[in-house]
Amino acid sequence: MATIELRDVEKIFGDNHAVKPMNLTIKDGEFICLLGPSGCGKTTTLRMISGLEAVTSGTILLDGRNVTWRHPSDRDIAFVFQLYALYPHMTVRDNISFPLRAEGMKREEIDIRIGEVVDILRIHHLLKYKPGKLSGGDQQRVALARALVRRPSAFLMDEPLGALDAELRETMRAEIKALHHAQNATTVYVTHDQIEAMALSDRIVVMSAAEVQQVGTPAEVYYEPANLFVARFIGSPGMNLIDGQLDGDLIRFPGNDSTMAVPAHFRVPLLAALDKGDDVVVGFRPEAAAISDDSTMAGEVYAVDMHGGYKLLHVNLGTATDPVIVHLRADRLASHPMGSSLRFTADPAMLRFFDPKTGRAISPSETAPVQTQPVEVTA
Numbered sequence: 406m407a408t409i410e411l412r413d414v415e416k417i418f419g420d421n422h423a424v425k426p427m428n429l430t431i432k433d434g435e436f437i438c439l440l441g442p443s444g445c446g447k448t449t450t451l452r453m454i455s456g457l458e459a460v461t462s463g464t465i466l467l468d469g470r471n472v473t474w475r476h477p478s479d480r481d482i483a484f485v486f487q488l489y490a491l492y493p494h495m496t497v498r499d500n501i502s503f504p505l506r507a508e509g510m511k512r513e514e515i516d517i518r519i520g521e522v523v524d525i526l527r528i529h530h531l532l533k534y535k536p537g538k539l540s541g542g543d544q545q546r547v548a549l550a551r552a553l554v555r556r557p558s559a560f561l562m563d564e565p566l567g568a569l570d571a572e573l574r575e576t577m578r579a580e581i582k583a584l585h586h587a588q589n590a591t592t593v594y595v596t597h598d599q600i601e602a603m604a605l606s607d608r609i610v611v612m613s614a615a616e617v618q619q620v621g622t623p624a625e626v627y628y629e630p631a632n633l634f635v636a637r638f639i640g641s642p643g644m645n646l647i648d649g650q651l652d653g654d655l656i657r658f659p660g661n662d663s664t665m666a667v668p669a670h671f672r673v674p675l676l677a678a679l680d681k682g683d684d685v686v687v688g689f690r691p692e693a694a695a696i697s698d699d700s701t702m703a704g705e706v707y708a709v710d711m712h713g714g715y716k717l718l719h720v721n722l723g724t725a726t727d728p729v730i731v732h733l734r735a736d737r738l739a740s741h742p743m744g745s746s747l748r749f750t751a752d753p754a755m756l757r758f759f760d761p762k763t764g765r766a767i768s769p770s771e772t773a774p775v776q777t778q779p780v781e782v783t784a
């Protein structure tokens with residue numbers, strides 16, 4: 406079993422700061438995704454954990470042991486690359502057993518290990534073939550089997566499904582999840598696909614421009630994004646973000662008569678962070694919006710995307726802001742013709758507010774704890 410700890414780990418290539426000092430503790434058995442756009446430093450981070458890339462500075466601990474300068478083979482970690490990298494001249498069985506044979510493991514023990522992984526991945530029927538005969542998905546299963554057979558304490562996977570088509574990616578995603586459930590090995594998984602990260606992770610590390618933007622559970626990064634980057638990057642479509650101005654207990658939207666009441670749990674934090682008339686970005690997920698005829702928020706239906714079970718209404722507020730997207734369930738398929746006007750609300754419990762000067766979310770105030778202890782009176 407393994408915990409992985411990064412302390413101020415950074416990487417500089419020449420004058421390119423590929424990973425800015427990063428701190429992260431990955432718990433034993435945890436499935437963590439490093440998620441972010443191309444070039445943000447995900448692969449470099451993974452390679453530093455594996456030992457394939459030396460850190461520029463910082464410390465990497467595995468189970469509390471400092472392995473920063475240990476050789477990759479001394480780290481007890483398996484690395485599954487995006488490309489299958491199977492040996493084309495060997496059968497699937499020999500490919501899978503290769504790391505064990507290299508260690509000098511006994512034949513009987515190897516057979517037991519192969520039996521286990523072949524069961525998990527349902528690839529018995531492939532053992533006698535050479536990789537060239539297999540489909541992309543089966544090659545990827547064999548690559549996974551070869552990593553699993555070593556029973557490593559941790560897995561590092563770099564976009565392992567990146568080369569597969571969408572349907573196969575979905576199947577393999579479910580298999581990786583089932584594998585993790587069965588083995589419970591600590592896993593660090595790199596992807597630029599936020600849907601994949603949401604589906605697989607216990608926690609997601611959202612990265613952009615060589616920096617960690619937020620670390621949180623899928624629900625936390627989705628509902629409580631730490632900044633505007635995360636709000637836009639997570640979710641498809643991303644969070645609705647409307648430019649407004651603070652006016653006491655109201656948000657006004659320039660160029661539009663709509664107003665929104667500041668929810669009670671945001672009153673004090675907004676007044677503390679902003680001055681009257683300051684710009685503020687209001688954020689809410691499309692499914693946090695609902696049609697409501699007596700709402701103070703109004704716009705014009707600009708486009709309608711039909712998705713079968715639901716539809717997305719794009720509502721133009723007539724301001725510089727992108728249209729607000731309202732998610733409607735199938736039972737709300739009442740007609741909303743393009744160009745018609747629409748009143749909608751956003752669930753106050755699902756609202757987020759961002760300071761456009763910093764891009765950071767403004768945290769709500771904690772609900773005051775109810776006093777249940779009797780007050781002690783000293784004589």
Ligand SMILES: Nc1ncnc2c1ncn2[C@@H]1O[C@H](COP(=O)(O)OP(=O)(O)O)[C@@H](O)[C@H]1O
Pocket residue numbers: 418421423441442443444445446447448449450
């Ligand atoms: N071996 C290398 N030499 C120089 N620059 C590199 C090297 N590897 C990666 N980089 C640079 O480091 C940055 C992060 O790259 P990478 O970790 O591969 O990003 P990601 O995996 O998120 O797409 C990029 O700007 C990339 O060009």
Ligand SMILES: [Mg+2]
Pocket residue numbers: 447448449
């Ligand atoms: Mg990469």
